[in-house]
Amino acid sequence: MNPDKQSVGKRNTVAVIGAGPAGLSAASALAALDFEVHLFEKESREGGKLNQYHQLFPARESASEVMGELLISVDKENIIRHLGLGVNSIKPSDGGWAVHHGDGEPIRSDAVIVATGFDFFDARLKEEFGYGIYSRVITSVDLEKKLNEGRETLLHKGTDPAAIAFVHCVGSRDEQVGVSYCSRLCCITGIKQAIEMKELFPETKVYNFYIDMRAFGTGYEELYRKAQEQYGVRFIRGRVSEASEDAECRIRLKAEDTLMSRPLKVSVDWLVLLVGMRPGCSPVQTDQSFLGSDNPLTGNALPGMPGVYSAGCCSGPMSIPESVASGRSAAFQVIDHLNSKQ
């Protein structure tokens, strides 16, 4: 869409809070339409969580390359980047919003896009898995890190691991830790990482313990089948109930194979917890939940805050393409909003 040149554009300023995939694509969309964009990122570099990943499902693009593309897209002179500068609050000011940040005068903007992203579930809250207690219990995020660092970080006492287990739904769909929703992306992450393990260690047994497999996205189910058929990853329906260390410092798992309706145990060299997504903290946060919307089906305008829109995972678990799309859509909603004000 191309706003008619007289209505909005040059004169308008938009603040984008958070420079993850959603924030970056929102910023680049707005910049392309001649807005002045203030892009705030509390970290010292752009990218958010994307910086922590190795490869992206389902097609396994390298995360850093995708990051590169996104960075190029915001390399425009009408995007002012405020790196390492967190936003404390936004307050209404003459028809727009005043963005109060870490240092100096608040910046006045006609509209605000909140793209503050999410936090990973803190696996230590699921004590029974012994994360933070046993050295060989790690999260999917740690695993991405190890994959970036290289194969040898995954060896056990210098040899290839004999077995690796993934636990799905850690910090998702679990009232015990007060998470009622599905984080959507852990299943496919588990599938992708299981494949990566098999590629690194073909002889290693890889188990995925799941409650339901939710391979909802394009190409996800195909990847699931590939993992089973081509890589021989074994998917066991049933949740790991507890983990403990055995004499060789391997992790001993207990679970119920609900399809065999028999309890099951197995020792593994790595227990990988597929941690879910929690709401991040943002200047507009009122409670510990994802940002809601006035019009959840058709847009993402924050309730009672005209001109403020959410983008990306701050409004709920999203994949990278979904975040990018929601970033762009937020940008166009900003334009609608400003047009309607004229």
Added chain:
Amino acid sequence: MKNRFGFEIQDNRQIDLDLADDRVNDEVSAIIRAWRSCLKCGNCAAVCPEGEGVYKLDLSAFLDLSAFQKLTGLDKCYLCGKCQLVCPRGIPTRFVIMQVINYMKEYGKAV
């Protein structure tokens, strides 16, 4: 088998994957790789003309190594191939059964 205190000690129902003998599984899935993609939907068992199929001939149980310690019910199979027509993953289940039986025999696990 009661002990001298007048009660018996139950065996553990637990599947111990560390001890599981997966020779049959390996041999057969080497021949029929599609087999590994079993979703355990149970469609094969449900369609089995052998009446008690669901319990007697649980194809989906094949994937569980523990099941290979002993496979009961295979002798009930008619090899009719209905299961193969309903398998959502298109696994040649009929051939799977033939192969499994052969290897069960080979490894002295035949029922």
Added chain:
Amino acid sequence: MTKYWKDYQKEIAEDEFFYVRSCIRQNFFPGAENLFIDILRNKLGKAIFEDADHTTCTGIGYHSDIVPLETIMTVVARQFALMKERGYKNMIVSCVTSFGIYSEILDLWKHDPALKSKIEGYLKEATGRTFEEPGNMVHASDILYKFRQEIAAQARYRLVNHETGQPLKVVDHIGCHYAKTFPERGVGGAEFPQVLTGLIRAWGGETVDYPERRHCCGFGFRQYILQPSRGYSISHSRTKLESMKPYEPDLIVANCPGCSMFLDRWQYTLEETDGSVYGPANEKIPVLTHEELAGLVLGYDPWEIGLQTHQVPVEGLLEKMGIPYDPEKKYTDRSGRVIGHPEKIHNSICHESR
């Protein structure tokens, strides 16, 4: 706010304790509770009182669906009443089952005050007594945990093999009802309880973290009470023992009388059934209660504190720790009268003469 395992700490009173005993403990480990009182009074100089009128908590009856909830609540309320009448606020519960019961009842009352007032009514009606909830209620092992360093300071022996100087490998078993029902009421919570680990480390031993560490001992009220279903109970114990075997533990210490009893007695039963033994050097593993452990460390005479009543002989352990003992005295009382021998002689005779 959700807590991590290591955040679980609980408030444990300093002094002025009201002590309630355990049916199982005083029956199967007769020395243990007197020993506990003695340690508190004479070694730690604390005021601890036990009321001759206090009774069982009827917990076993309750868990076996024999005693209804209102009844057990009234019984517990009576214990509270006794404490109030004696002017105590800090309660020490000897039994983990009771501790679980007390905690559960207090929690129920918290959520359902009407229920509490109903029980108040019953108690009044039955005994004319009134009660108050304890200001601080802990399990006996919590007290030893709190004063572990003081005990360590007075210790005459340490949990160390006096020949090799190696620390003893100790399996700590926590009764399920200690923290699994109310993690915040246990030191270290439910998954990684610290209460016994604390004692063991403070007294020179090292704990064994084995896969089935959290598994039930096999008590399982309904399971062991009926002879035909005892197999379920014992197969739980077996699961645990098999899992700890590779670590070659020198000793098991448990804070729950039921656990101590079953881990001790079932080892014998398993050996009788299929000859399986789970300790190093084809020995069974001695099982001590937390009081008995403290007693040994503080240098009490093994036979004085009732270790001869254990099914698994403790001589091996005593020798490792370098604690002198008189084999002759094992089955005689203070006046020298023989108190009887176990049926299986090899369960009684001392270590080196075997």
Added chain:
Amino acid sequence: MEKLFDPFVILFTAGFSFAAFWFIYKVIRWFAELPASDRSLVLHGIFSVKTLQALWETVSESLLHRNIFKRNFRLGYMHMSLAFGWFMLIVIGNIESTWYSGSMFKPLYVSVFWRFFDPGPGFPEAMYQPGFAMVMDFFLLLVLSGLGFAMIKRFRSKVVGMKRTTRQHPVDRWALTALWMIFPARLIAESMTCGTYGTGSFLTGSLGYLFAHFFNPQPLVLPAWWFYSAVLCAFFVLLPFSRYAHIPSEPVLIFFRKYGVRTSNLSTGYTDLSLHACSSCGVCIDACQLSEALPGRPLQSNYFVKSLRHRETPNHQWECLLCGRCEAACPVGVSLMPLRQMQRPDSGIGLGLAKAPHPGKNGHRVNVLYFAGCMSHLTPGIIESMKDIFTQAGAKWQFLDADGNRCCGRPMKLAGQTEAARNVRLKLEQDIKATGASLLVTSCPICYRIFNEEYELGPIRIVHHSQYINELLEWNFIRISKSGMKAAYHEPCELGRGSGIRKEPRNVISALYSKDLTPPGEGLCCGGSLGGPALDIATRKAVARGAVSQLTANDPDLLVTSCPLCKKTFRPVSEIPVMDIAEATASCMVKGERLAEAKGERREARGEREKKEIKIRVGS
């Protein structure tokens, strides 16, 4: 005339006698290893008209290759020219030599190398010589032309109208080379001779003249004949071990078959004979649908036969669909399906021991017994249609496998589990008999085939529902309002080739639909066959798609088959609707008028009709 001998003939004679002795030995063994019953068949047959018929068939097939001609002219010509041409060379050579030498009895080589012993001029009868020479040259040319085709086929098989050609076994490659060299060698040798003596006809003569024009061929004559004799020797020595063993074996097969010997399910002399009789012409390769679906996988029958002949365990045999198209196509008429079946060993795992016989639903005795077959329970449309049809026809019928839990045993047989299949059969036989029915109708060709071939049901008549419907139509027990649609019929392998039920379904089709657009030719396999358990779903779908595209070549409105399995297999890959013949009938059937119709009928052809009525509607 002077001596008719030269050392070079020894090579040929040795080689030929070797082959001859091998052949005689083989014939004796083949005969000896026949079951006693077959042996007597042969002995009785020899002095009967059958021998003459066999003789004729030998000429038309082994020499003229009429079957291949029918299928593919160019390929036919290739085989014919080689076989017939060579044969004539020998015959005429013989006449010629006899004519001149004047002696009937002389070593065989004389006629083979006649041109060497009788170069031509200087003989009184020289006047006849060019005549013979010309005829001989003509047949030599015929052979050479065939050879030309053969060579092209080897490298570019499309030219002879074949999609693919056979891959060679090493022995075959050597024999082939020898064979290819024989005729050029003969041409050279004769031409040298003719060149030297200025004789010969349009081929050898002119070539000889050409040689003589450039050099003096005289010294090369003897070496050339040596070479010719050598390649002959090589060929005959290799013959027994190569595919060319079919040259002598095929006639024997033809004779035995004419005398009534058949391939049984156990290995006999006839089996070995069939293996030798296969010329591995490769016709079966094009007949096999898997050649399209699984390109480059050597699973077709000629590879299968070859590996059996070389005592190797056949590869890929569990991928064969057992559709029987190769057998139908085989110009030699080798019974390939029984051979295939033989190679599926009974692992003796005692399957299918599950069901005790159902207590036959006694009480009311029915006449028509319906057996849907397990597959039909995945295509309920067929069962419902059959119910309608029974009711409409007013049959007293009973549904034997309403619970869908019965198996006929054929799937096990196809998997080699003959013993288990037998157990299942015995149980089902009891059930069927227990109902006291007199007519057994089944919807499944697989069941129909084994019912027909193996079940011992005494007086009970067995029909496939397509036959049943056909008879109902013939005798107006049901009435049809013809549909305007154009249909193509797919003939299930087990029903058509397997059980020879071909015309009844077609009758029904033409009764139901305005136009029958079924393409000509052998029935196609749907790809769902139980014959090839090892096939993955992708291949099966490929076969199915291939079949559908051929069946819908004439662009019909719908595809009608008469097998639940075929229907289920076609449904997902067909763009036009796929129906079972029962469903098709039910959809065109006029319902609810039966009684009125029947009264009218009865007035007309009562007597005849009563008989029929007993036969179909009521059975017995």
